[in-house]
Amino acid sequence: MTSTTGKRIVLFTWGSFGDLHPYIALAQGLKARGHRPAIATVAFYREKIEGMGIDFYPLRPNLPAFEQVPQLAKRWMQPRNGTKAVVQETLMPALRQMYEDAVTAAQGADLLLSHPITYAVPIVAEKYGIPWLSTVLQPIAFVSVFDPPTPAGTPGQIGSLIHQLPTGAVAGIVKIAKFDTLRWAKEVPRLRADLGLPRGKHPIFEGQFSPFGTLALFSPTLGKPQADWPPNTTQTGFCFYDRLSDKEVALEPELEAFLNAGEPPIVFTLGTAAVLMAGDFYRQSADAARMLHRRAVLLIGKDPRNRPDRPLPEGVAAFEYAPYGELMRRAAVVVHQGGVGTTGQALNAGRPQLIVPFAHDQPDHADRVYRLGVGRTVPRLRYQARRVAGELKKLLYDPKYAVRAAEVGRQVRAEDGIETACDRIEQVLAETVNAPRLPAGGNVAELIGDAITPTPTNREMAAARVQKLVRRGRARLRLLTGNSSVYLKRWGYTASFLKRLGDSLEGKSDKK
Numbered sequence: 001m002t003s004t005t006g007k008r009i010v011l012f013t014w015g016s017f018g019d020l021h022p023y024i025a026l027a028q029g030l031k032a033r034g035h036r037p038a039i040a041t042v043a044f045y046r047e048k049i050e051g052m053g054i055d056f057y058p059l060r061p062n063l064p065a066f067e068q069v070p071q072l073a074k075r076w077m078q079p080r081n082g083t084k085a086v087v088q089e090t091l092m093p094a095l096r097q098m099y100e101d102a103v104t105a106a107q108g109a110d111l112l113l114s115h116p117i118t119y120a121v122p123i124v125a126e127k128y129g130i131p132w133l134s135t136v137l138q139p140i141a142f143v144s145v146f147d148p149p150t151p152a153g154t155p156g157q158i159g160s161l162i163h164q165l166p167t168g169a170v171a172g173i174v175k176i177a178k179f180d181t182l183r184w185a186k187e188v189p190r191l192r193a194d195l196g197l198p199r200g201k202h203p204i205f206e207g208q209f210s211p212f213g214t215l216a217l218f219s220p221t222l223g224k225p226q227a228d229w230p231p232n233t234t235q236t237g238f239c240f241y242d243r244l245s246d247k248e249v250a251l252e253p254e255l256e257a258f259l260n261a262g263e264p265p266i267v268f269t270l271g272t273a274a275v276l277m278a279g280d281f282y283r284q285s286a287d288a289a290r291m292l293h294r295r296a297v298l299l300i301g302k303d304p305r306n307r308p309d310r311p312l313p314e315g316v317a318a319f320e321y322a323p324y325g326e327l328m329r330r331a332a333v334v335v336h337q338g339g340v341g342t343t344g345q346a347l348n349a350g351r352p353q354l355i356v357p358f359a360h361d362q363p364d365h366a367d368r369v370y371r372l373g374v375g376r377t378v379p380r381l382r383y384q385a386r387r388v389a390g391e392l393k394k395l396l397y398d399p400k401y402a403v404r405a406a407e408v409g410r411q412v413r414a415e416d417g418i419e420t421a422c423d424r425i426e427q428v429l430a431e432t433v434n435a436p437r438l439p440a441g442g443n444v445a446e447l448i449g450d451a452i453t454p455t456p457t458n459r460e461m462a463a464a465r466v467q468k469l470v471r472r473g474r475a476r477l478r479l480l481t482g483n484s485s486v487y488l489k490r491w492g493y494t495a496s497f498l499k500r501l502g503d504s505l506e507g508k509s510d511k512k
Contacts, residue, residue, distance in 0.1 A: 006035060007035050007036065007429050008035070008037075008108055008109050008111075009035055009037050009109065009110060009111045009112075009113065009425065010037075010038045010039075010112050010113070011023040011113040012039075012041070012059060012105070012113060012118040013059075013118065014041055014042060015115070016271065016272045016339070017271070017272040017341060018271060018273075018340055018341030018342065019115060020039075020041060021240070021242055021341055022135075022137060022217050022238070022417075023039055023115075024039070024049070024052070025239040025240055026113070026418060026421055027052075028241070028418075029239075029418040029419065029422045030425065033422060037055070038054065038057060038105065038109075039055070039056055040056075040057035040058070040101065040102065040105040042059065042062070043059075043062050043063075046058065057101065059101045059102065059105070059118070060097040060100075061091065073276035073277055074276070075089075076090075076273070077276075077277050077360075079358065079380070082358075082359035082360055084181075084184055086117070087117065087184045088184040088185075092119075092184070092185060092188075093187075095119060095120060095191055096187075098120040099123060099448070102118070102123075103124055103128075103444055103447055106124050106125075106128070107439065107441065107442055108437065108438070108440030108441075109437070110437065111131050111429055112124070112133075113132065113133050113134075114133070114134050114208070114210070115137075116134075116136055119185065119188055119203050122200075122208065122210065123188070123197065125210070126197060126200075127195055127197060128438045130435070130437065130438055131432035131435045133210050133214065133215055133424075134208055134210040134214045134215070135214065135216075135217055136214065136215070136216055136217065136218075137217050137218060137341075138218055138223075138364070139218065139368070140364045142223075142226065142228075144228050145167050145170045146167065148163065148173075148174075149364045150363050150364040150366070150367035150368075163371075181204050182204075184204065188203040209230040212232070213232035213233065213424065213428060215236055216233055216235040216236065217236055217239050218237070218238055219237050219238050219344065219411070219412050219415055220235060220237075221372065222340075222344070222347065222365070222372075234420070236415075236420040237412070237416060238412065238415070238417045240325060240344070240417070242324045242325050243323050250326065251322055251323070251326050252319070254317075254319070255322055255327070258297070258317050259297075262295050263294075264331055264332040265294070265296050265297045265332060266296045266331065266333045266335060267296070267297045267327060267331040267333070268285040268296060268298050268335045268336075269298075269299040269334070270356075271339045271342050274339070274358045274362075275299075275300070275301035275303060275306065277358075278300075278301075278303070278305070281356070282298050282300055282308070282318070284383055284385045284388060285335065286312055286316050288385040288386075288389040288392060289313060289315070290313035290316070291385060291386070292389050294315070296315065296317075297316075297317055297318075297319065297327070297331070298319070299318075299321060299322060299327075300318050300320060302320055302321075324342065325345060328346055328348075329349040329351070331349065332396060333351060333353070333354060333395045333396060334346040334351050334353050334354075335353070335354040337356055338357040338358075338361075338362030338363070338365040338369075339362060340361060343355070346375075347369075347405075347409060347412050348413060349409060350405050350406040350410065351409070352374055352395040352402055352405045353369050353374060353395075354378065354391055354395060355369055355370075355377045356377070356380050357380065358380055372408060373400070373401070373404040374405040
């Protein structure tokens with residue numbers, strides 16, 4: 001398609017490797033087709049992305065490397081309030097900075113791709129009329145009443161209950177969830193109002209989806225299309241990329257030697273976020289492997305707290321990281337936290353899974369894998385060696401899990417998520433060839449104007465509310481004292497207090 005070649009496409013994302021890697025895969029696919037992709041994301045991914053020859057733009061809020069923020073990770077990975085912490089405490093205070101960065105990245109772009117939590121991107125697209133596609137990485141993002149997500153809890157039990165509820169009951173639960181989460185993202189309508197835009201739809205739910213279309217970047221084996229998905233949704237299949245850098249081509253020699261030395265091991269991993277609050281996960285995992293007399297690989301990340309504090313059992317080895325695509329296909333079973341990237345790679349490898357969900361979408365993936373017949377689950381708080389060994393024994397020695405996992409793996413490998421997504425992107429480019437563009441090289445401060453004013457702190461907002469009360473009080477006093485001297489005497493002390501309070505908040509002083 002000569003009309004769509006060489007286009008500048010900016011992909012926005014924010015989060016861990018599971019949030020980044022699908023967009024790297026897409027960027028590489030677009031680049032192979034002659035386009036000029038760019039990725040806007042967390043600043044500490046700059047070296048990784050630029051090392052692949054892909055343009056990079058920082059996207060605030062800025063964060064240090066995940067290995068340096070264990071306390072933040074602990075807050076984010078709470079089972080019930082983790083998502084709220086990410087949205088309300090991390091993303092919303094920096095929404096205007098994210099908007100500023102998104103405007104910078106969007107200059108000269110022919111198309112934007114948003115991630116579910118890059119809340120500023122739909123606003124930029126609407127403000128300047130830039131064509132955009134929304135993307136989702138997992139089924140839970142659609143919150144379908146026909147395929148309801150599983151909340152935090154024990155997936156095998158709670159998930160079964162939810163899927164037995166009538167559609168009307170599920171719709172009622174979703175309505176409550178929408179009402180409760182609206183306050184998480186209240187900075188979005190404030191920013192939209194400052195930009196002269198209408199309030200818009202719920203930013204966490206229907207407001208994240210583009211009128212131009214949505215890319216569902218996961219396999220139908222994990223979640224099939226539903227009647228209440230947004231219009232113009234294209235399900236592509238997974239978009240896989242799992243290397244630390246573009247130069248990495250194989251497993252490290254020590255891991256390769258270990259794999260070649262015996263039977264396929266059990267692989268234990270917690271991705272790149274949950275690994276920062278692993279607790280005793282790796283100790284219990286090593287003990288479970290010892291009880292089963294099975295070889296095991298522990299992927300422990302860079303957090304020094306995860307390093308073995310005692311000699312590992314024979315046949316158990318620990319490594320910081322390994323490309324999942326290379327490692328999982330050589331595993332017997334994969335034990336993991338249930339992130340969508342890890343879950344997708346395990347499905348692709350065709351291996352049975354034991355999922356230990358922490359937060360966010362992970363309980364939902366655990367339930368889906370359980371219902372798919374390719375895995376089992378253990379609640380995080382009950383992850384003890386003896387129980388884990390019992391679950392692993394079922395996955396290892398009941399052939400139905402291996403047979404079903406292999407069948408699903410063949411289905412996933414038959415899909416080509418990158419090509420399907422790139423085809424849809426080029427289709428939208430062709431349909432929007434005459435759409436407005438934000439010219440390159442513009443003055444971002446002039447483009448944005450007052451919208452980049454930092455969001456007030458809680459203390460500043462409280463002071464503003466008091467000032468408003470002061471102004472109201474003064475207005476009422478003027479009205480009252482104009483009608484009767486009795487009110488003046490009655491309200492004299494109040495008037496004096498309000499004047500002093502107001503002067504203090506406005507920075508005035510009686511002192512000369």
